[in-house]
Amino acid sequence: MYFLYPQYDKFQHLIQPILFSSIIFFMISKLKLELKWKLTFTFFIMVGLLSIFELGEYILDYFFNLKLQGVFLRNLQGLEKYNILMDRNDDTMT
DSSP: OTTTOTTHHHHHHHHHHHHHHHHHHHHHTTSOOOHHHHHHHHHHHHHHHHHHHHHHHHHHHHHHOOOOSSEEEEOTTOTTOEEEEEOHHHHHHO
16 A cells, blocks of 8 residues: 555554444443543543554564555565665554
């Protein structure tokens, strides 16, 4: 997807939490709690879930060199050629 849409990583990090938080809030809304506690549980579950996703992304990048962290453009010739757009630290820190 990166070679078709260079901002795919940013788009994914925007849409994925919105989608998952709406699903989690729907599941939690069945409980008999006040709205503030439903929102609090949804927030903390999402923070934990996204942290696990980021750790998984880091582990896959570290052990298998899949280039999941950072923003890369992949060539149409194959997945072996990468052109870095943004370094890992710049991608996560800005």
